[in-house]
Amino acid sequence: MTEIVCTVPHKKIGVAVIRNQQGKILIDRRRSQGDMAGLWEFPGGKVEPAETVQECIAREIKEELGIEIAVGDRLMTITHRYPNFDVTLFVHDCEHLSGEPQPIECEEIHWVSVTEMKQYPFPEANQQIIAMLEKIKN
Numbered sequence: 536m537t538e539i540v541c542t543v544p545h546k547k548i549g550v551a552v553i554r555n556q557q558g559k560i561l562i563d564r565r566r567s568q569g570d571m572a573g574l575w576e577f578p579g580g581k582v583e584p585a586e587t588v589q590e591c592i593a594r595e596i597k598e599e600l601g602i603e604i605a606v607g608d609r610l611m612t613i614t615h616r617y618p619n620f621d622v623t624l625f626v627h628d629c630e631h632l633s634g635e636p637q638p639i640e641c642e643e644i645h646w647v648s649v650t651e652m653k654q655y656p657f658p659e660a661n662q663q664i665i666a667m668l669e670k671i672k673n
């Protein structure tokens with residue numbers, strides 16, 4: 536008997552919930568080409584084989600936004616199945632330390648409250664993150 540095993544890529548992503556001194560959270564709009572084009576997200580990217588999730592987040596944020604952050608505790612881990620791939624998002628609470636965020640690898644950047652965030656279109660997997668942020672907000 537022949538067994539057919541279907542595999543789809545499984546992306547492991549370090550994700551930053553970056554807060555500033557006013558308690559606002561930084562979100563960015565993905566580029567207008569490619570996967571999930573034009574949707575808003577929390578900045579982050581793929582975890583490389585030789586790094587921890589915390590190292591990945593600090594590196595990605597420096598590369599994508601040109602700022603320094605302190606990577607804090609894990610807030611949640613979400614695995615979600617999209618039509619063409621699976622993704623696991625390792626979401627960490629982060630603090631903005633220095634630098635003015637630049638849209639180096641995205642369309643634009645906004646600092647928003649959790650209430651304001653609900654007006655922005657996000658990928659499906661993010662609904663759980665936003666619900667969690669709503670729960671833990673003071």
Ligand SMILES: Nc1nc2c([nH]c(=O)n2[C@H]2C[C@H](O)[C@@H](COP(=O)(O)OP(=O)(O)OP(=O)(O)O)O2)c(=O)[nH]1
Pocket residue numbers: 546548549550569570571575576577578579580581622624658659660661
């Ligand atoms: N950074 C980030 N990615 C998210 C969020 N929600 C969500 O579903 N994702 C997905 C979108 C992407 O498939 C993946 C992030 O990977 P990425 O932006 O580094 O890379 P990509 O898939 O766009 O690019 P590629 O190199 O695979 O072509 O995780 C989020 O809030 N932040």
Ligand SMILES: [Mg+2]
Pocket residue numbers: 578579580581
């Ligand atoms: Mg990215």
